Amino acid sequence: MVRLGIIGLGGMGNLHTQALASVRGCTVTAGVDVLRKARADYAEKHPDVALYADHKAMLKDGGVDAVLICTPTLSHKEIAVDALRSGRPVLTEKPMARTVADCRRMIDAADKANQVLMVAHCRRFDKNWGRFAQIVAQGKLGRPLLWRSVAAGTGPGAWFMDDREGGGPLLDGAVHNYDFANLMFGEPDTVVSSAISLTNRSAVDTASAVVRYKSGDQLMMSWAWGPRGEGAHDVMGPKGTLLFGPGDLKPAGDGNEYAYLRIWPNGKEQKLVRFRYSSMDMYIEEDRHFIACITAGKPCLAPGTESMKAVAVAEAVLKAGVKGGVRKVAW
Ligand SMILES: NC(=O)c1ccc[n+]([C@@H]2O[C@H](COP(=O)([O-])OP(=O)(O)OC[C@H]3O[C@@H](n4cnc5c(N)ncnc54)[C@H](O)[C@@H]3O)[C@@H](O)[C@H]2O)c1
The missing domain is CATH 3.40.50.720 (NAD(P)-binding Rossmann-like Domain)
Incomplete structure (x- = not known):
């Protein structure tokens, strides 16, 4: 024990x-x-x-x-x-x-x-994101891929928005995406980014960035903590597009959580995958x-040696966001 x-x-x-x-x-x-x-x-x-x-x-x-x-x-x-x-x-x-x-x-x-x-x-242990990674790995969308991820919300307060203690959403929230993109796309290479300040907190509260991978794939991220807003994820490739995340297709009165993946193979008819999902799992x-x-x-499956690369992407996003230019991701 x-x-x-x-x-x-x-x-x-x-x-x-x-x-x-x-x-x-x-x-x-x-x-x-x-x-x-x-x-x-x-x-x-x-x-x-x-x-x-x-x-x-x-x-x-x-x-x-x-x-x-x-x-x-x-x-x-x-x-x-x-x-x-x-x-x-x-x-x-x-x-x-x-x-x-x-x-x-x-x-x-x-x-x-x-x-x-x-x-x-x-x-890395999420069934919903896991299915998305599986579809990518099976080549159903083709290569190269552009994962577009937008997140916005009032966000957590206190230390999360302190630059020294928490680093704000471009580290604390977006690190989930950097790590998952690293898992799917391989080595991150360079970053372009632009930050804008919508609150008076010491951490960068809002920024939009593109992370370029050596494989040719890209992650486009926009995160904001402060203003209210909506989030969305889609992944586009030459053979198809995938939209995933929480959906609005839940039957009325159903207390279960569901995950939804919508796939448009070859830009044609939509395929919908819906399955029972608990975020606790x-x-x-x-x-x-x-x-x-x-x-x-x-x-x-989630060693420090891999996770360090996600923090390296965050550092590049934050530096490029504030100072401009193209930043190399370095660890
Ligand atoms: N994986 C996720 O989904 C997820 C979600 C939210 C937060 N997080 C991460 O989890 C970590 C904690 O976040 P949280 O939301 O629980 O924060 P929190 O503010 O709710 O809790 C942090 C706790 O740590 C205590 N604390 C502070 N310094 C300490 C120290 N030196 N020794 C012992 N206790 C100390 C605080 O008093 C507080 O009770 C952060 O790294 C955050 O980014 C992960």
Whole structure:
């Protein structure tokens, strides 16, 4: 039985606790949060979990075999390095870290400790995005591909919109797309981007970017946190177009969640794929995979070495967005 310590008991710390209840072979034995209120709220729901105000105290006590990091992004590096040095495998929330330099330090620590360093890129475990990747891999849309992704919303507040702590949506939100595009398209090469400021937060709140891949594929992204707006994804290739994401085709009164993929092969008649979908499943699959990596030596499907490349795309997008020009993606 793997004893887990969850560091950061806010939104994601609680969500992982819920997901882990469906994963065999592990149990949450400890939790850490710097905020007394977060610890008290967690203790009410999980009275058997030992709680700490500092991750170092939890690591020293020795009651955990592995850790999940669910703290604001800036702190991922320090906590991960401490946990890895103590000999514990780490699953850290995305983005892996605030900078590529921090990602590199985490990877070095994992190499030295010979421990698993996995990043919680939940979309790699999402059935809906998985089908989209499958259609692409089967060549149904042809190559090269343009994935257009637009997201907008009032977004989370607090540290997420602080440039140093969270980096704003072009890191925190869009990192899901960078990572998934890297998975499908291969090595990212260059970026053009333009930022515009629609709020008075220190992080870039809105930007539009094109990421060019060595394969010839492209990702076009536009993310905004501040104004209200709508989102959409489509993927266009010479042989067809795919539209995916949450749909509006749910029968009235049906409480289930569905995923929708609309495909126009050869620009002709639309094919609709609809299937039952629970957004919680990707977190359960992700946590299950982490436990399998630790206990059964499964090759990690979301290793730090891959996740660092998504942070590198974010750095290029943010630099090009503010200063202009074409930026090389470097890690
Ligand atoms: N995969 C996803 O779908 C998804 C969604 C939202 C957030 N995230 C990521 O998860 C991470 C956490 O986000 P969240 O929404 O849970 O944030 P949150 O603000 O809800 O919770 C963070 C918690 O960490 C605590 N904390 C801060 N510094 C700490 C430290 N040094 N040690 C211990 N606790 C500390 C805070 O008090 C807070 O309770 C971020 O990296 C974020 O980008 C991922």
